[in-house]
Amino acid sequence: MIEINGVVKKYQQTTVLDRICETLPEGGLTSIIGANGAGKSTLLSVISRLLTPDAGSVSINGLDVANTPGKRLATELSILRQENHLTSRLTVYDLVGFGRYPWSQGRLTEDDRQHIERALTFLELVPLKDRYLDELSGGQRQRAYVAMVLCQDTKYVLLDEPLNNLDIKHSVAMMKQLRRAADELKKTIVLVIHDINFASAWSDHIIAMKAGKICYRGVPEEIMTAEVIGDIFDTEVSIEQVNNQRIAVYYRQE
Template identity: 55%
Template sequence: MIKIASAAKTYGETVVGPIDLSIPRGGITALVGPNGAGKSTLLTMIGRLLGMDQGAIEVAGLDVASADSKELAKVLSILRQENHFVTRLTVRQLVAFGRFPHSRGRLTAEDEAAISNTLEFLNLEQLQHRYLDQLSGGQRQRAYVAMVLAQDTDYVLLDEPLNNLDIAHSVEMMRHLRQAAIDLGKTIIVVLHDINFAACYADRICAMRDGKIFAFGSPQEIVRDEILSNIFGTPITVIDGPHGPLAAYL
């Protein structure tokens, strides 16, 4: 479980929190909301990439602010939006970085097997010896997600993993994440811009606005006309789709 107690961060004119939230273990929790709502800030605070001004966050019983880095890295992994490796790496070399908390830079046969399994899981076997600068934006994004999954943590934080992906590859990515949650037992927290992907693939939706939690619950509880219209500041009508509720906003 992830427990957030009165967590807050202020930078410039932006204020996020205080936030109180408990995210159960297992499944996919989607953070949604308009730009500037605080989604990425909250995610990076959970992942200890951004310090808090107040409050506390626990992941699987570990205090994020004070836990040993090596121990936390075996429990929690995070992928930010900004991925800029200046060194020329192959896909396999990039994914191998995910094994660092386990191997400390000396890959074992177990590490190599984990890398290969992750590449297969995300259908990257054919690309594993290609350099990152030879890939499309969507292929690179899949490679970065593979790096995080190779870390083999129970908790996985992903900041907008659908960036640079077209519709087909976005669907493929969310199906992979759904599979990781079900078959591999991962607890995945993901920032999404498309409410319909959240409605279809998430077990829980945490809707944010103005740095606060506006609503938290199942897709059936959150994907409603009045809630979405208030969150996003535009009229939204929810209709029954073939796989559940769909937000119509055009």
């Protein structure tokens, strides 16, 4: 499990994470929701050691994130950030192969190649494996990045806004694939997501942040109420029941 103990992160005089204490459940899909600036992406970056907290600690399966060697940590935890800055003209196969670096150190073995093929197959990218990234649509490229993370073959997978720049069709497809990864590959997936209706439909557990603190936690049915969602986003909202799923409906306010 991922244990967060008293984590504080400040930028100059602004507190972005305010003494966060939380245990993220093992297995399944956990969504972190909240308004812009709530601290969601910062929390994910601290968990993955991309950012160093000003106070507190994070442990994964008993390993202190701050003190665990990078190579060891990369066999437990993988992360996909919002900003993907790979500008080289890479093929999909080459990109997905980067996920094997913690294991192969750049020298791919037959086992590594099998992991790459499995990730390509799982994300339905085999027909595109020889295509260059700049030749793909936004949805195809995003799937390739997720395949790279899954190819790393870690138990814990952190995703920061994996639905970024995807239309509804591709967002649904992405969430289905993440749900399959949690169920079939037994991954613990933690994602930051803006669309609370997608979080409601696909998550096992939801954590809601506001002003640098975790203000609500629970299963989707507990979070998807007009009172809770209204408080998180500071707006009026109605919760409707559609096909056994709770969805938030926002109304134009005069």
